[in-house]
Amino acid sequence: MNITRENIDELNAVVKVDIAKDDYAPKVEKILKDYRKNANIPGFRKGHVPMGMVKKQYGKAVLVDEVNKLLQESLNNYLTEEKLDVLGNPIPKEQENFDWDKEDYTFEFELGLSPEFDVDLELKKPVTKYNIVADEEMVNNQIESIQKQYGKLISKDEVEEGDVVAGTFKNEEEGIEKETSVELEKVKGKRNLNKFVGSKVGDTLKLKTKNLFEDDHELIQHLGIEHDKAHDLDIEVEFTISEINKRELADLDQELFDxxxxxxxxxxxxxxxxxxxxxxxxxxxxxxxxxxxxxxxxxxxxxxxxELPKEFLQKWIQTVGEKPMTEEEAKEEYEKSEKGLRYQLIEGKIIKExxxxxxxxxxxxxxxxxxxxxxxxxxxxxxxxxxxxxxxxxxxxxxxxxxxxxxxxxxxxxxxxxxxxxxxxxxxxxxxxxxxxxxx
Incomplete structure (x- = not known):
């Protein structure tokens, strides 16, 4: 076996692998002998099938399989021994009228080579390192949230601002019927809030979903609808009140701290x-x-x-997926992934050095x-x-x-x-x- 490399330029090379009969024949012969021992062919006793018949039936398939295994192994060993830093995988060059009936074979592979470069960590414009701090408003909001979480709900007869109102949202046409609890702090606008204030258990309110809550995502929880439907949903729903509670905040005492x-x-x-x-x-x-x-x-x-071996990488992308890509698809995919590939190379160099x-x-x-x-x-x-x-x-x-x-x-x-x-x-x-x- 003989392996040679021709460097096309700094980023592209072609590797030529010559495989002679002596390289593969002993392994092929051994496998065919094993086939002969175990072959079950009508008219012949097991182990007594003529070798000519075994070769005729299995010879070509075994030959192709063993040559391909030998080719892959020798190519991988060559890349390792030569310490070639390649991008993607070697791409076999097409050969017209390839003849498996010959005894000696020649295969060629295109290689994309990793570029030589240096990484300089000294930037002209330094990157900003952010130190994020919790301001007083955030801390106070967190404390209030804790007090709510550990506080009590006290039952009431009539709704006031700040209450938690339990009930059922309905809209027959849209198939909505959802029991939920609404925190009035999350209701948007004075007009909507006024519909709740003064209501009692058993009352049914007619509400428009558009701009009902400060965040449209609240509709997902309260109406039981999908995310995509929640945005800009504009329908009328009925809300029948089943329970009214006032939230009493927990005291900031030692019991809560513990x-x-x-x-x-x-x-x-x-x-x-x-x-x-x-x-x-x-x-x-x-x-x-x-x-x-x-x-x-x-x-x-x-x-x-x-520089990167752009044309090689686009050709490699065409073949590497489950489904082959067109040249245009591979070019588009390369453009999307080029920045990521560049950083992988930069990162790899930093890690190694x-x-x-x-x-x-x-x-x-x-x-x-x-x-x-x-x-x-x-x-x-x-x-x-x-x-x-x-x-x-x-x-x-x-x-x-x-x-x-x-x-x-x-x-x-x-x-x-x-x-x-x-x-x-x-x-x-x-x-x-x-x-x-x-x-x-």
């Missing part, structure tokens, strides 16, 4: 506010980190300029930490090491989970690397300001 955080962990409203700010900061940090990762990715793609690989011990520790976090959410604050190890072993025996966790861990390693090695413009702002800035 329910929320454990005994004597929080003792004053001031400490409660600080605790809410701390918890919010942890949640905001995840969003800030994700935005930082997105912005760094975009900046590195923009700054790191290199800075030894950021994920090993099994890293992965096990990462999985164990995730397990502890999930168990803590369900009140299991101090699981045994054996329990953690057993759960981690089960998770890491699943290849899909290993892949998912490895990607998460590598993302964290890259983020930490960027934080340590890049300069950022830091900006402190509230969550509302952050949302406005990101989605402006």
């Amino acid at each position: 329910k929320l955080f454990g005994k004597d962990q929080v003792k004053t409203v001031t400490e409660l506010k600080e605790k809410i700010k701390e918890d919010a900061a942890k949640q905001f940090e995840q969003q800030s980190d994700q935005q930082l990762m997105n912005d760094v990715t975009e900046a590195l793609i923009e700054k790191t300029d290199f 800075n030894n950021l690989e994920v090993n099994f011990e890293d992965l096990k520790a990462f999985a164990t930490d995730k397990i502890k976090q999930q168990m803590a959410q369900f009140g299991q604050m101090d699981p045994s090491q054996k329990e953690l190890d057993d759960i981690a072993a089960r998770i890491l025996s699943n290849q899909d989970e290993v892949k998912r966790l490895s990607e998460q861990l590598m993302n964290e390693k890259l983020l930490e690397f960027y934080k340590e090695n890049m300069k950022f413009d830091e900006k402190e702002l509230t969550y509302e300001e952050f949302v406005k800035e990101i989605y402006k």
